[in-house]
Amino acid sequence: MNPVNLAGEPSGTARTENTPAAANIPTLRRRLAAMVYEGVLLFGVVMIAGFVYSVLTQQRHALAGRHGMQAFMFVVLGVYxxxxxxxxxxxxxxxxxxxxxxxxxxxxxxxxxxxARYLLSWLWFLPALLVAELAGWHSSRDVSGALIVGVLAYAGLSWWMPQRQFLHDRLCGTRLVHLPRAARSR
Known part of the structure; x- marks a missing residue:
């Protein structure tokens, strides 16, 4: 059995810049907090994009052309x-x-x-929405409940992933790392 150094690697193994130390792996709490904050910021992006879409298409009612609006929002968020x-x-x-x-x-x-990461990140929501659709749940309470359970289950999957990354990161070969400001300036 090889002894382990402070960074968690076996001794004699040089840690490269590409291999994150355990301290650089962000906690689930930090990643979820960033996701909630991202949602707050995206509210402005979605409002402006919705205004632009409704002006360009002369949309007078929110339900008229809603599928076009949803597709437009999907593209806007993808570009963002x-x-x-x-x-x-x-x-x-x-x-x-x-x-x-x-x-x-x-x-x-x-x-x-x-x-690709953007497309795969929809795995946060699609399974829960599919379950709600197949179960015939159409009330906002039922769909919201399915989404909450689905998001928590998806977040929980990170406990079984290498370096506790999310499934979409694993599938597209990316990872999130925590780099404090002091570490970036070096």
């Missing part, structure tokens, strides 16, 4: 996340919570990988 992840490795909420997105090998994320 992909652009931030590929350009600066973090959104505004991620910057606040000191989270960085990188590939599994520690490199910058490409535009294609960022778009």
């Amino acid at each position: 996340f992909s652009w931030f992840w590929a350009r600066g490795r973090q959104t505004v909420a991620m910057k606040t919570w000191q989270l960085h997105l990188q590939t599994a090998s520690g490199e910058d994320v490409s535009q294609t990988r960022a778009a």
Whole structure:
């Protein structure tokens, strides 16, 4: 059995910059807090995008053309996340919570990988929405309950993933790391 050093690697193993120490793996609480803050910030993005869509399409009623609006919002959010992840490795909420997105090998994320991560991140919601649809649940209370249970179950999956990353990160070869401001300045 090899002795383990303070960083958690077997002694004699050099820790590279691409291998995060256990201290650099963000806690589930930090990642969920960043997600909630991201939701608050996205409210403004969605409001502006909704206004632009309704003006461009002359939409007079919220339910008229709602599928077009949903598709437009899906694209707007995809552009928002992909652009931030590929350009600066973090959104505004991620910057606040000191989270960085990188590939599994520690490199910058490409535009294609960022778009794939956006698409796969819908795994947070799609299984719960599918269960609600198949069960015939249409009230907002039932759908909201399914979403809450689904999101908590998805977050809980991170306990069984390597480095406690989320399933969508594992599938597209990315990971979140916690880099405090002091560590970035070095």
